Every structure is written in structure tokens, then in C-alpha cells.
Amino acid sequence: MKKSFVALAGLCLLAAACAPSAPATVSLRMKGNAPDAFVTIDDMQIGALAFVAKRGVALPPGKHRITVEKSGYFPWDRLVEAREGDPPIRLEVELVKIPD
Template sequence: MQTSAKRGVLAALVGWSLLAAACAPSTPATVSLRVKGNAPDASVTIDDMYIGALAFVAKRGVALPPGKHRITVEKPGFFPWDKLVEAREGDPPIRLEVDLVKIPD
């Protein structure tokens, strides 16, 4: 292949790469959610989807997409904890402190 032909192919490939990058769907912005509390083995659900133990969520955090989300923390023998939060693009991290209350005997 001649040098000018190689340059033409290279230019076409570079142009195609730039076009593909421009057309690729962008990653939606997320807001960091940090939850900590007095019962590290309690279960955390967001929008009725199990996320993990409270200790795991406290350590790792959760990336919330923009919108309203219901955060629920539950542990047998304790009243459930529930909060509705709204994540907006560009917001600082949402920090929640969960204090589960024991159900009286």
C-alpha cells in the first residue's frame, strides 16, 4: 500500500473512532450514598432491591442514579428504618445515620 493510501486509511479510522466516541451513550451522573448505623448486620434495601449488610454499605457506599429512592434498613427484633431521598445530579454525597430501635419484649 502506498504511503498516501495508508494515510487515508489511518485518517478514516481516526475519524470513525472519534465519531463512535461522540455517539456512545454517556454514563448517567450518580450521587454517592453513605449509610452507617448501630446495627452493622442489618439488611439494606434500596427501591425494594437488596443491597447488602449495613456494614458493607457503610464501607463501600452506593452510587444512586438521579431520582427519588426509598432506603430501608431492617433487622429482626428491631423496628424497620425507612427514608425517602432524592438524588440530583451534582449533589454532594447523601449521608444517612441509622439508629435502629429494638422492639420491646
């Protein structure tokens, strides 16, 4: 029984070493003056700013375009770069009302 346990433990270690690792991500945290504004990242619709503020978004390494839009306001747009091992990216979104 001892030999089979050691062999099983060795297989588990080997399988873990050979398994593909999950891609590293960087946490994106946002907050702003319009919680119901809509967030888009790299042309993917994410949801309301309040949702992103509460949950955050995991960004894979690379450059990403973040857009926040709300009717009656100028769009807010930023280009961010996520690098493996970076601390969370924190963005403060201040939407500006379009004058009448």
C-alpha cells in the first residue's frame, strides 16, 4: 500500500507540473460619478460602472481600451497596459455633462 501511495502522489505532482498554468491577470478597479454609466473593455460590453466598481475585472496582460458612456455625457476613454505582476489598476471616472 505504501508503494502505491507514493506512486500516486508522484503522479499528482507530475500532473500539476505539466498542467497549463492559468494566464496571469491584473485586477481593474473603477469608480466614478455616474454608477449607471456603461463600461466597455476592448469592444466587449462589461456592464454598469457600479458593477465593475463592486466586482472588478481581471485583465490579461497587454493593452486595453476602457470606455465609459452615459447618455447626455461625453464619453470617457483610456488606454491602459496590464503587465503580469502589476498591482491593481485603479481608474477614477469623471463623466462631463454635455451642455444644453
